[in-house]
Amino acid sequence: MTEVNKQRFYKKLAVTGLAFTLVGAGTLGLHSLNFTGEPTVASAAAETYTTTANLNIRSGPSTSNAIVATVKQGTQLTSTEQAANGWLKVSYQGKTGYVSTQYVKESTGSSEPAPAPAPAASVYVATANLNVRTTASTSGAVMATLKAGTQLDVTAKAANGWLKITYQGKAGYVSGQYVRALAGMKVVSNPESIQVVVNKQNKLPENYVPKDLVYTTIPFTFKEQTEKKKMRSEAAAAIAQLFAGAKKQGVTLLGVSAYRSHATQSALFSSYVQRDGYDKAATYSALPGTSEHETGLGIDVTKGDGTCAAQDCFGGTKEATWLDAHAAEYGFIIRYPKGKEAVTGYKYEPWHLRYVGKPVAQAIKSKGITLEEYYGIK
């Protein structure tokens, strides 16, 4: 198999959601699935299914057969053949068995292995607009000026409290006085994953731009075509379906703000730093790279009349109630639920939807948990 085919194959095999959530996309955990049979046979026809209930896998295609394993709701199984009586032959963690099709749904959309926490290493950011110089002193020539909040690629400590950094492939120096190592901050290793966890402790790589941003087709509270109307293609298709589904049930929604580029977030954050200083700005504004809107998978929505946009009064409205009940059917979660501020770092935001794909959204919804809790990430 080519490397690409191999990755596709293992992706098909991947059991996401439970036992493998912390293994990540690396091949180590997936190899241990030890699929029986010749991989090339399965790769063409294998289908992925998600369990809709806690479910027994049996040694044969009926409930009279022995239980091989019990899997939780939301587990993904791979099947290569349909057995008799509406049973499916599946593989799960190296075992082959049968499940009733009554409790599985064919998976649509991507559901990649869950994000693995990045290894701990200090994340450094500029606490003011900061000159990068050719030598470790203010007499060095200025190569560039970085905005406050920019993540720095620190490679060494230089003399006199200066730091050596790599900037656009070149070595440069910055004064350590305006640099902070952020305790507990990590850089996510899977920014392109539909299930990426971005929060106050897990940031996107510096200057990350999603590759497949498109304009959504839904109506917004404003007319102009700006980046705020963009989402990643899969999320854009899903939000259009959600809006259409809502409308059918008499609920009209409007988009308020979806994608926010790293450049926009950086400009905003550094303007706050100039006004209030880094420490105060960091209390009310997301550090560049830590806003979920930068993933292209988040969107703030509001009522059809445009009122209560990103405001507490949206909570408890007919529209908020509908979203809470139905968003998961379209692959979205209420990202910052009530009573979970200690986990998500955000107070209740009934208007902020996050696309994670249907299997994960439905599992999170049914368990009443957050994305962080689902992946065991803080």
Ligand SMILES: [Zn+2]
């Ligand atoms: Zn939001």
